[in-house]
Amino acid sequence: MEFKPVHIIVVALIVLSGILAYDTFTSYINPYLTVSEVAGNDDYTDKDVQILATVADGSTQWREDGSMLFDITDGQATLSVTYSGSQPQGFKEGQKVVVIGTRTAPYHVNATQLLVKCASKYE
Numbered sequence: 001m002e003f004k005p006v007h008i009i010v011v012a013l014i015v016l017s018g019i020l021a022y023d024t025f026t027s028y029i030n031p032y033l034t035v036s037e038v039a040g041n042d043d044y045t046d047k048d049v050q051i052l053a054t055v056a057d058g059s060t061q062w063r064e065d066g067s068m069l070f071d072i073t074d075g076q077a078t079l080s081v082t083y084s085g086s087q088p089q090g091f092k093e094g095q096k097v098v099v100i101g102t103r104t105a106p107y108h109v110n111a112t113q114l115l116v117k118c119a120s121k122y123e
Contacts, residue, residue, distance in 0.1 A: 031050070032050055032051065032052040032098065033049055033050060033051050033052070034051070034052065034053070034074045035051060035053045035072055035073055035074040035076070035077045035078065035079050036074055036076045036077040038051055038079060038103055038109075039077040039078065039079050039106070039107055040077075040106045040107065042106075044103045045103060045106075046102060046103070046104065047102065047103060048100075048101070048102055049099075049100070049101065049102070049103050049109065050098060050099075050100050051072065051079070051098065051099045051100075051109065052096065052097075052098050052117070053072035053073060053074050053079070053096070053097065053099065054072065054073055054074070054075075054094060054095070054096055054097070055070055055071070055072060055091070055092070055093045055094060055095050055097055056070070056071035056072065056073045056078060056093065057093045057094055058093065059071035059093065060093055065084075066084065067082055067083060067084040068082070068083045068084075068087065069081070069082055069083075070083075070093075072097065072099060078107070079103075079107055079108065079109055080107060080108045080109070081099055081101075081108075081109050081110075081111050082108070082109070082110050082111065083099075083101075083111040083114050085111075085112070085113070085114065087114075088114055088115065088116045089116070090116040090118070091114070091116050095116060095117070096116075096117035097114060097115060097116055097117060098113075098114075098115040098117065099111045099113075099114060100112060100113040100114070100115070101113070
């Protein structure tokens with residue numbers, strides 16, 4: 001059987017489509033991590049993380065530049081978070097949040113997004 005240029009092009013397009021699909025799914029599917037998994041773990045240094053946690057009581061502070069500092073916890077470990085965006089509606093201490101950002105130090109995350117988990121009557 002002789003390979004025609006059309007066959008080679010079709011195979012190349014299929015391979016390219018597979019590579020792009022894999023890249024898309026691995027880039028955007030980021031599971032929630034716990035504070036205990038991220039805190040102090042060198043595997044997450046300078047990596048993007050998505051952490052589900054509770055805002056620690058008494059930890060929220062505002063800087064002069066408008067950024068917000070607060071701690072998140074899962075009851076076993078604690079991480080400090082710096083967030084420069086606008087404060088989400090419903091943000092308060094003791095509230096569950098999702099912090100999306102980069103872990104820049106063993107116990108610190110620079111958040112690019114902050115999502116407040118809504119209380120559910122089914123939980």
